[in-house]
Amino acid sequence: MALAASEKKKPRDIAEIIIRRLRDEKGIIDRTDIAGPGFINFFLKDEYYHKLLKQIDKEGKDYGRIDIGKGEKVQVEFVSANPTGPLHVGHGRGAAVGDALSNLLAAVGYDVTREFYINDAGRQVKLLAQSVYSRYINKPIPEDGYQGAYIDEISDSARAVISGIKKGIYSEPIDNEGAATASQVISLNFPNISFEESEPFFAWHSKKRLLEEIRKDLEDFGVRFDNWFSEQSLLDDSSVKKSIEELKKRGFAYEKDDALWLRSTAFGDDKDRVVIKKDGSYTYLATDIAYHRNKLSRGFKKLINIWGADHHGYIPRVQAVIQAFGHPKDTLHILLVQLVAVLRHGKPVPMSKRAGDFVTLREVIQEVGSDAARFFFLMRRSDSHLDFDLELAKKQSSENPVYYVQYAHARLCSVEKQAEERGIKMPVADSVDFGLLKLPEEKNIMKQLALYPITIEGSARALEPHRITFYLQNLAGLLHNYYFHHRIITDDKPLTDARLVLMKGVRQVIKNALGILGVSAPEKM
RNA sequence: GCGCCUGUAGCUCAGUAGGAUAGAGCAACAGCCUUCUAAGCUGUGGGCCGGGGGUUCAAUUCCCUCCAGGCGCACCA
Numbered sequence A: 001m002a003l004a005a006s007e008k009k010k011p012r013d014i015a016e017i018i019i020r021r022l023r024d025e026k027g028i029i030d031r032t033d034i035a036g037p038g039f040i041n042f043f044l045k046d047e048y049y050h051k052l053l054k055q056i057d058k059e060g061k062d063y064g065r066i067d068i069g070k071g072e073k074v075q076v077e078f079v080s081a082n083p084t085g086p087l088h089v090g091h092g093r094g095a096a097v098g099d100a101l102s103n104l105l106a107a108v109g110y111d112v113t114r115e116f117y118i119n120d121a122g123r124q125v126k127l128l129a130q131s132v133y134s135r136y137i138n139k140p141i142p143e144d145g146y147q148g149a150y151i152d153e154i155s156d157s158a159r160a161v162i163s164g165i166k167k168g169i170y171s172e173p174i175d176n177e178g179a180a181t182a183s184q185v186i187s188l189n190f191p192n193i194s195f196e197e198s199e200p201f202f203a204w205h206s207k208k209r210l211l212e213e214i215r216k217d218l219e220d221f222g223v224r225f226d227n228w229f230s231e232q233s234l235l236d237d238s239s240v241k242k243s244i245e246e247l248k249k250r251g252f253a254y255e256k257d258d259a260l261w262l263r264s265t266a267f268g269d270d271k272d273r274v275v276i277k278k279d280g281s282y283t284y285l286a287t288d289i290a291y292h293r294n295k296l297s298r299g300f301k302k303l304i305n306i307w308g309a310d311h312h313g314y315i316p317r318v319q320a321v322i323q324a325f326g327h328p329k330d331t332l333h334i335l336l337v338q339l340v341a342v343l344r345h346g347k348p349v350p351m352s353k354r355a356g357d358f359v360t361l362r363e364v365i366q367e368v369g370s371d372a373a374r375f376f377f378l379m380r381r382s383d384s385h386l387d388f389d390l391e392l393a394k395k396q397s398s399e400n401p402v403y404y405v406q407y408a409h410a411r412l413c414s415v416e417k418q419a420e421e422r423g424i425k426m427p428v429a430d431s432v433d434f435g436l437l438k439l440p441e442e443k444n445i446m447k448q449l450a451l452y453p454i455t456i457e458g459s460a461r462a463l464e465p466h467r468i469t470f471y472l473q474n475l476a477g478l479l480h481n482y483y484f485h486h487r488i489i490t491d492d493k494p495l496t497d498a499r500l501v502l503m504k505g506v507r508q509v510i511k512n513a514l515g516i517l518g519v520s521a522p523e524k525m
Numbered sequence B: 001g002c003g004c005c006u007g008u009a010g011c012u013c014a015g016u017a018g019g020a021u022a023g024a025g026c027a028a029c030a031g032c033c034u035u036c037u038a039a040g041c042u043g044u045g046g047g048c049c050g051g052g053g054g055u056u057c058a059a060u061u062c063c064c065u066c067c068a069g070g071c072g073c074a075c076c077a
Helices: A011-021 A048-061 A089-107 A123-136 A148-165 A176-187 A197-221 A233-236 A239-250 A284-297 A309-324 A361-368 A372-379 A389-396 A402-423 A442-460 A466-483 A495-517
Strands: A029-035 A037-045 A075-076 A113-116 A227-230 A253-256 A259-262 A273-276 A302-308 A331-337 A340-344 A384-389
Touching: A011 A037, A029 A259, A037 A048, A048 A227, A048 A442, A075 A089, A075 A284, A089 A113, A089 A302, A089 A340, A089 A361, A089 A372, A089 A442, A089 A495, A123 A148, A123 A197, A123 A227, A148 A176, A148 A197, A148 A253, A176 A197, A176 A227, A197 A309, A197 A402, A227 A233, A233 A239, A233 A284, A239 A253, A239 A259, A239 A273, A259 A309, A259 A466, A273 A284, A284 A309, A284 A384, A309 A331, A331 A384, A361 A389, A372 A389, A372 A402, A384 A389, A402 A466, A402 A495, A442 A466, A466 A495
Parallel strands: A075 A113, A075 A302, A113 A227, A302 A331, A340 A384
Antiparallel strands: A029 A037, A253 A259, A259 A273
């Protein structure tokens, strides 16, 4: 149809020519026909699907793995929360998306590094320290400080650490930075101490506590990072300074009005951006310049940043940074994750970090479980709005799609167990007569299994892991339907064998796909 | 004011390198458990794909415009 205009022929005639010239080298096409305005339908031979079942059986957990990445190094940076409070549901969504995407890219042959950028420099950490300090000396938290029970907890633990250090029984392992802080603590006269004097201690302690908590939350959510990258380290090792020097050399940084600017307009940004302020301090962009330069220097061919959608205005300047360092714009992909609206009993839960009133990732994991939470976060395109109803996600019922899929897997495990108990061994795929699988339902299932690698590939290319949740729901639907209407274990041995291998394939694919999402595939429910 | 995202069934959302009769889940209604797990299955109803224009043989998909919602527009992070 696309050729009709240029070829000046009717679409149906062109279709006929294509079919006539078609060479089926692998001999997998059964027949073709021309439909509607000029579509060509290909019907594949049953043998194609039979081979597929053998392939799935043989490849097992590797079925669906392909190699479009060719071992290329990719970095996925996600969550990257300020260590100024516990992770909330929005971070959870970013974590689920980032982790699933990393799994996905690894499955298609990329060498993936997961990284958490710790925003541990600047004003936010100072505010955190100030908030904890205020609680420590029993004064009200400054208006723009952080509120919430966790501030009290950190303040209490600070108290314990101080007295521990004073008594010389500091039990926690102290890192280099902490050792310095410990000697500082001894020299200070707690609790009658000014914030200025004690800021290094409170900043260190608060940051440490929160990072531990963040790390634990993520681990309980099944997310592990290969690298935790500290923003502060870029200042400490003068990377920021060097990066800015390099930009100057390259002609993309200049001085104006006593400030230093990035010439981001050279790459399509609305205006140039300040890197060093009039007062000599750095903007957030300065560390980001150094950070992205660092990423590039580590040899990543592709960088993926997962950001909250509220940061979208920041995209052009970071893209500009990439280009200013001489790399193509599409080296960096920025995925926006819409913030999550949390509902409880259908009513929105107000979220404000400052007021300390927000639903944490931990609460969500505890309430609905890691599997349900991850699946929910991955059910929609990451840049679409997500309503997360805690009561709904908690329900262990059909309203909860994750159970629908997991149940399909558990059911099949149960069938295999049942077969085993009846003394039927799982047949060898090569010795099975798949020609016995004649039911339309069986054909549909085989087609869906054949679609799995394509789904993975498309999902990876588009950086859209949510497609896998849809695939899974479809496959589980076909399975449940088939299971209800037909028996797998029958008196007919050859048929039973064929069906067992088919079911094993379904189970394998469900397991593989859930694995990419980071959701468990239970054998019993 | 400028920019980005979103608008598809009652609800929550898939579907776009333009293509056949637009899909799923939930909710609603009516049914199905002596049989491998009923966290399941079957059936029914439900849509001017936000409005209007344009390009095209063909538009949910591309362009323009308007409306509605969200988010950005710092020498904050």
